[in-house]
Every structure is written in C-alpha cells, then in structure tokens.
Amino acid sequence: MDRFVNVLPLGLLAACCSLPALAQIDCSAGAAGVNPVPVQIGGGLANSRMNPQINQRHVFCGEVNAGGAATGFHSRPNSHDPRLGTGAAAALAAQITGGVQYIVQPGPYRYLGGGIQVANAAGVMVPKGGAGSSTFFPDSCSQVQVVASIRYAYTHPFSVIGGAGGAFTGPSAPSVGAVGYCTGEAGNPFTIGGFVNQIGGAWTLNTAYPIGNF
Numbered sequence: 001m002d003r004f005v006n007v008l009p010l011g012l013l014a015a016c017c018s019l020p021a022l023a024q025i026d027c028s029a030g031a032a033g034v035n036p037v038p039v040q041i042g043g044g045l046a047n048s049r050m051n052p053q054i055n056q057r058h059v060f061c062g063e064v065n066a067g068g069a070a071t072g073f074h075s076r077p078n079s080h081d082p083r084l085g086t087g088a089a090a091a092l093a094a095q096i097t098g099g100v101q102y103i104v105q106p107g108p109y110r111y112l113g114g115g116i117q118v119a120n121a122a123g124v125m126v127p128k129g130g131a132g133s134s135t136f137f138p139d140s141c142s143q144v145q146v147v148a149s150i151r152y153a154y155t156h157p158f159s160v161i162g163g164a165g166g167a168f169t170g171p172s173a174p175s176v177g178a179v180g181y182c183t184g185e186a187g188n189p190f191t192i193g194g195f196v197n198q199i200g201g202a203w204t205l206n207t208a209y210p211i212g213n214f
Contacts, residue, residue, distance in 0.1 A: 024078075024080040024081065024082055024083045025060050025061065025077065025080070025082040025083070025093075025143060026082070026083060026084075026085060026086050026090075027057065027060065027061035027082040027083065027084055027093035027094070028083075028084045028085050028090075028093075029121075033056075033143075034056040034057045034060055034061055035056065035057075036053035036054060036055060036056060036057075036204070037053065037054050037056060037147060038051050038052075038053055038054070039051050039052055039053075039054060039150075039151050039154050039155060039205060040151075040155070041151075047201075047202055047203055048203055049161070049166075049196060049203050051203070052154075052196050052202075052203035052204050052205040053202065053203070053204050053205065054147060054150055054151070054205045054208070055072075055204055055205060055206045055207065056143075056147070057072075058071065058072035058073075058206060058207050059072060059073075059074050059075055059146070059150070059207065059208060059209075060073075060074075060075050060077075060082055060143060060146075061073065061082050061093045061094055061118075062082075062093065062094040062116070062118035062119075062128075062134075063118065064118055064119075064120040064121070064126050068120070068126065069126070069128075069129050070116065070117065070118035070126040070127060070128040070129065071118070071128070071207075072118070072134070072207060073094045073113075073116055073118055073128075073134050074134050074135060074136055074137060074207070074208070074209040074210070075136060075137045075141070075143070075146050076096075076113075076136060076139050077139065077141065077142050077143050077146070078139060078142075079139040081093070081094060081095045081096070082094055084119060084123065091119065091123055092119065092125075093118070093119050094116070094117065094118045094119065095116075095117050095125070096113040096114065096115060096116060097114070097115035097116075097117055098113070098114025098115025098116075098132070098133070099113075099114055099115075100112065100113050100114070100136075101114070103135075103210075103212045104184070104185050108138070108139065108140075109138045109140075109184040109185050109190075110135065110136065110137065110138055110184055110190060110210040110212070111135070111136050111138075112133050112134070112135055112136070112212075113133060113134050113135075113136050114132060114133045115127070115132055115133075116128035116132055116133060116134050134209065135209045135210050135211065135212065136209075136210065137149075137182050137209075137210055138182060138183075138184055141182035141183075144180075145180060145181055145182040146182050148180055148181050148182070149172040149173060149181045149182040149192060150192060150194070150205065150208040152170065152171065152172065152173060152174065152181060153168070153169070153170030153171060153172060153191075153192035153194070153208065154168060154170060154194070154196075154205060154208075155170075156170050156171060156174075157169065157170040158170055158171075158191075161196060166195065166196050167193065167194070167195050168193070168194055168195070168196065169191055169192065169193045169194075169211070170191070170192055171189040171190075171191065171192070172184070172189045172190050172191070172192050172210070173189040174189070175189070176188055176189070184210075190210055190211075191210070191211050192208055192209065192210060192211070193208070193209060193210075193211045194206075194207050194208035194209065195207055
C-alpha cells in the first residue's frame with residue numbers, strides 16, 4: 001500500500017475549499033438524499049447479490065451501529081462534513097478532527113482522515129474505534145460521481161465476489177479521465193474496496209471506500 005504522507009490541518013483544508021453550508025449533505029433521519037440506491041439502475045434482480053442496495057448513509061454520513069460503535073464515513077464532497085439538516089446552523093453528522101494525509105503526493109485526491117467522529121441518534125459525537133480513521137474519496141468528486149464509481153467497481157470486480165459478507169475490489173472508472181466517475185491523480189481510476197452483506201434479508205453493499213493503491 002502506498003505510504004500516507006503530507007499531513008494537513010483540517011482548518012487549512014477547509015479554508016482553501018469552502019462552499020456554502022447548504023452544499024453539504026443532509027444526513028438527518030429520513031433524509032431522501034442518502035437513502036439506499038440499487039447498484040444496477042433499471043436492471044438486475046431486485047434484492048440479489050447481483051443488484052444490492054448501496055448504503056449511502058454509511059458512505060456519506062457514517063453510522064453508529066447497534067453496539068454503539070462509529071463506522072463508515074468515506075466521502076466529503078466539496079470538502080464539507082455532512083450535517084443533520086439543511087440549514088447553516090445544523091449540527092454536524094460526522095467530522096474529521098485529526099487532519100488528513102494524502103495517499104499520493106501532491107494531492108489533493110484520496111486521503112486518510114484521522115480522528116473520525118460520527119453523531120449518534122442523540123446527536124452526540126462518537127469517536128471511531130481502532131485507528132479512528134477512514135479512507136476518503138477525493139473531495140472534488142460529487143455524491144453522484146462517487147455512487148457511479150461504487151456501481152462501476154462492484155459490477156467490474158477484480159476478483160470474484162463472495163457470498164454474504166463477501167469482500168470486493170474494483171476500479172473507480174472504466175478509463176483515465178472517464179466523465180461522470182470519481183477519478184484520482186491525473187484522472188486515473190483507483191481501486192475501491194467494500195463489502196456486500198445480507199442485512200435483515202436484504203442484499204446490501206454496506207460499505208465502499210478507496211484503498212491506498214491502484
């Protein structure tokens with residue numbers, strides 16, 4: 001895996017790339033913008049390993065699971081942390097508190113975010129366990145581009161995807177500079193990893209994230 005380098009304080013990152021708060025993803029309960037979406041649009045068998053539902057909330061908002069552990073949070077379009085609502089004063093749904101380390105110099109593309117915190121149902125920030133970090137899609141990639149790349153990676157895997165709980169890896173785009181997808185350094189596709197699970201009887205692509213090599 002590539003070495004993580006170039007630590008930047010979060011404040012400096014936000015200062016260079018800020019947009020209005022209304023551009024941030026709404027992660028409030030029931031927010032339609034982070035509802036599950038199918039891997040195959042208008043095709044594939046519903047509720048199947050061939051066409052699982054992408055857990056957008058896990059990728060864009062992070063989640064606190066039944067055991068109280070913070071999980072997920074892998075994308076910050078336009079360098080914005082998600083919020084629990086649409087107003088400028090809405091509380092954050094998740095945040096990076098430990099700065100970022102770009103995976104490949106000179107950046108800014110894929111990176112490792114440290115000190116990840118995700119809000120629980122009461123709005124209290126819960127630190128992510130383990131190393132407390134997440135790998136992130138490039139901030140320049142929109143939510144639509146990230147979802148398109150997850151779909152592409154899952155339907156064009158580098159290896160056979162296993163059964164329930166099966167891991168997968170695949171490219172983020174079909175070619176260098178492909179339009180409509182999330183690409184990295186010099187427009188190159190990068191490797192997306194993730195897991196597909198059966199949750200409550202439903203096939204779910206429960207997480208997807210960039211990994212530190214091509």
